[in-house]
Every structure is written in C-alpha cells, then in structure tokens.
Amino acid sequence: MGARQSKGPEAGSGPLQGVWRRAQSSVLFRSSSGERPENPGVPAPYRRRVGMIQDMLLKAKEGRQDEASELLKSLRQDLGMESTSLDDVLYRYASFRNMVDPITHDLIISLARYMHCPKTDGESLSAMEKVCxxxxxHLSPHPRWRRQGLLKGKPQASLKAVLSLSPDGTVDLSGLPLSRRDADRLVLHLQRNSARVRSVELGFTELTDDTLLMLMPTLCALPALESLALNGNRLTRSILRQLTDALKEPRNFPALAWVDLGNNVDIFSLPQAFLLSLRKRCPKQGNLPTIQEQPEQGGGAGGGACDTPGLEQDGEEPE
Incomplete structure (x- = not known):
C-alpha cells in the first residue's frame, strides 16, 4: 500500500523525510498571479499534521514513548478524532459512514494499535514507520504534480499553461495555490468548457471558504461534473451548509458522484443530507461518496472504504 522503505542510520532520514520535504516545497510555490496568499505566515492544516507525524515517529525511535503517545493524541484531535480513549478510537470510529476521510482514520487507528499494543520493539517501530x-x-501534495511542472522550484507558474482540459474531461490545478484572480480565470475556463468537464481537482490550492463560494455557481452548473477534489485546503465546516443546500437542489451538480473534503481545517464528518443527495445522483456507486470509485480492468468499479488508493511513491511499486 505504501512505498518501499529504505532504511537509513539516522532517525530523521528515509522515505518519510523525503515526503515531508516535498510537502514543504509545495507551499513555497506562489500563486500564478503573483498575489500574496490570503493567510500569509499561517501554515495550511496539512503542514501542521505532517509535522506532527514526523515528530511523533522521531520520538518513538528515540524511545520517548509517552511523548510520542501525546503527539498521537494531539494528531487524533486535530483530525477530528476527539476521543482520547484507545477503545473509543478502535470501536467508536469503526463505522465510516459519515466520515470525510476514512483512509486517514484507518491509518490513525493502525498507528494507535502499534503504539499501544506492540509486539516487539523492533517490529512495532518498523510497522509504525510504514504507517507514518x-x-x-496521503496528507501531502503528491509527487505526480512534480511531473506536471508545478513543483520544480520555479518561483511562479503560468495558470494559462496549467489550465487545460485533458482528453478525459479533467481540470487539474492540484498543488497550485490559487489567488482570487486565479479563481476568476478558472471560472471563465469552466464556463467555456462546461459541457465537457467531468472532473475538477483543486486539492492543495490554498482554497478558502470565500474562494469556494466564488466558484460554487459555476461548479453547480457543470452538467457532466462527476468528481470534485477539494482536499488539503483551508475550508471550514461552515462551507458544508452551502454545499448541502446546493446539493438539495436537483438542478445543481446533476452528475456529481464523489467529493473529497478531507484534510481541511475542521471538516471531519458530512451531514446526512449531503450524503443522501450524492447517493441520489449516483445510486449504483458501490463506495462511499468520499471514496472515489477506481475502475478495474474489465470495466468494473472497485475499492472499499478502507482501501488506500494512490499511496505508492513515484517510481516505486506499492508493497
């Protein structure tokens, strides 16, 4: 499920450190318009969470188990798993029905098991490192965006060069911080190609509630839009009311089947009305509306609520 691990002599080295460096580099990437971000100096939620994971693993390697446990507790709370009891973590959250990001919760549960119910120190640490x-x-901008030229150390990128429609109808701006001006350009692009847009990916774009509200009328009107990725941004739970109200109207998002709102500020569960509205649009979908259907060879749809798609690294096969 994850990348193969290359063991190093130092506690802070190895694949985890490399992933963290990629996460850090992405936030140094400025918006294409050159405008200042809306939250200067305030790290996006995913940066804080990745830092907590890194610190927790380092303390575990140094034998500071109590401090590592406290960091895990803080991480759970930061991800909406507010209970501090391991039993509650293992059983209360066993149902993923309304969760925004069941993959993260499943991995956190695995971490809790390895930390509190270890087999041997060596086996437990190795398992913890893999899950971390x-x-x-899962919580960081993915290396595939580097292949798109978004994260190659350039101070700026041309939104015009990135803003295009792939043959499968995808508009992918993942990893490119968007300013208000960029959002206006995106609206014009979506309106010009409205009949052909099937997927809009805005993960890790520094998207805020206000910016999403600017995009909402255009997104609602896309007749073929099936998937909408909004993960890794600065969205808060207050945006759920507008999204839920929009989904209650059948004319809005007529083809929408999947939404990713994970890894934002404080969106950890979805209103029942939100989930039911998505189900009505795609009643044959086998997975949760927060888990994207993955086509199998032969045309079927696969992947369950606890599967973790897309965790393999660049150039490395999943274990």
Missing part, C-alpha cells in the same frame, strides 16, 4: 509514511503521503 503512508499517512504522510
């Missing part, structure tokens, strides 16, 4: 690597990768 997977969790870090």
């Amino acid at each position: 690597r997977q969790l870090t990768y």
Whole structure:
C-alpha cells in the first residue's frame, strides 16, 4: 500500500523525510498571479499534521514513548478524532459512514494499535514507520504534480499553461495555490468548457471558504461534473451548509458522484443530507461518496472504504 522503505542510520532520514520535504516545497510555490496568499505566515492544516507525524515517529525511535503517545493524541484531535480513549478510537470510529476521510482514520487507528499494543520493539517501530509514511503521503501534495511542472522550484507558474482540459474531461490545478484572480480565470475556463468537464481537482490550492463560494455557481452548473477534489485546503465546516443546500437542489451538480473534503481545517464528518443527495445522483456507486470509485480492468468499479488508493511513491511499486 505504501512505498518501499529504505532504511537509513539516522532517525530523521528515509522515505518519510523525503515526503515531508516535498510537502514543504509545495507551499513555497506562489500563486500564478503573483498575489500574496490570503493567510500569509499561517501554515495550511496539512503542514501542521505532517509535522506532527514526523515528530511523533522521531520520538518513538528515540524511545520517548509517552511523548510520542501525546503527539498521537494531539494528531487524533486535530483530525477530528476527539476521543482520547484507545477503545473509543478502535470501536467508536469503526463505522465510516459519515466520515470525510476514512483512509486517514484507518491509518490513525493502525498507528494507535502499534503504539499501544506492540509486539516487539523492533517490529512495532518498523510497522509504525510504514504507517507514518503512508499517512504522510496521503496528507501531502503528491509527487505526480512534480511531473506536471508545478513543483520544480520555479518561483511562479503560468495558470494559462496549467489550465487545460485533458482528453478525459479533467481540470487539474492540484498543488497550485490559487489567488482570487486565479479563481476568476478558472471560472471563465469552466464556463467555456462546461459541457465537457467531468472532473475538477483543486486539492492543495490554498482554497478558502470565500474562494469556494466564488466558484460554487459555476461548479453547480457543470452538467457532466462527476468528481470534485477539494482536499488539503483551508475550508471550514461552515462551507458544508452551502454545499448541502446546493446539493438539495436537483438542478445543481446533476452528475456529481464523489467529493473529497478531507484534510481541511475542521471538516471531519458530512451531514446526512449531503450524503443522501450524492447517493441520489449516483445510486449504483458501490463506495462511499468520499471514496472515489477506481475502475478495474474489465470495466468494473472497485475499492472499499478502507482501501488506500494512490499511496505508492513515484517510481516505486506499492508493497
């Protein structure tokens, strides 16, 4: 599920450190318009969470188990798993029905098991490192965006060069921080190609509630939009009311089947009305509306609520 681990002599080295460096580099990437970000100096939620994972693993390697446990407790709370009891973590959150990001919760549960119910020190530490690597990768901007030229150390990128429609109808701005001016350009692009847009990916774009509200009328009107990725941004739970109200109207998002709101500020569960509205639009979908259907060879749809798609590293096969 995760990348193969290359063991190093130092506690802070190895694949986890590399993933963290990629996460750090992405936030140094400025918006294409050159405008200042809306939250200067305030790290995005995913940066804080990845830092907590890194610190927790380092303390575990140094034998500071109590401090590592406290960091895990803080991480759980930061991700909406507010209970501090391991039993509650293992059983209360066993149902993923309304969760925004069941993959993260599943990995956190695995971390809790390894930390509190170890087999041997060596086995437990090795298992923890693997889960931390997977969790870090899941919560960070993915290396595939580097292949798109977004994270190659350039101070700026041309939104015009990035803003295009792929043959499968995808508009992918993942990893490119968007300013208000960029959002206006995105609206014009979506309106010009409205009949052909099937997927909009805005993960890790520094998206705020206000900016999403600017995009909402255009997104609602896309007749073929099936998937909408909004993960890794600065969205808060207050935006859920507008999204839920929009989904209650059948004319809005007529083809939408999947939404990713994970890894934002404080969006940890979805209103029942939100989930039911998505189900009505795609009643044959086998997975949760927060887990994207993955086509199998032969045309079927696969992947369950606890599967962790996309965790393999660049150039490395999943274990």
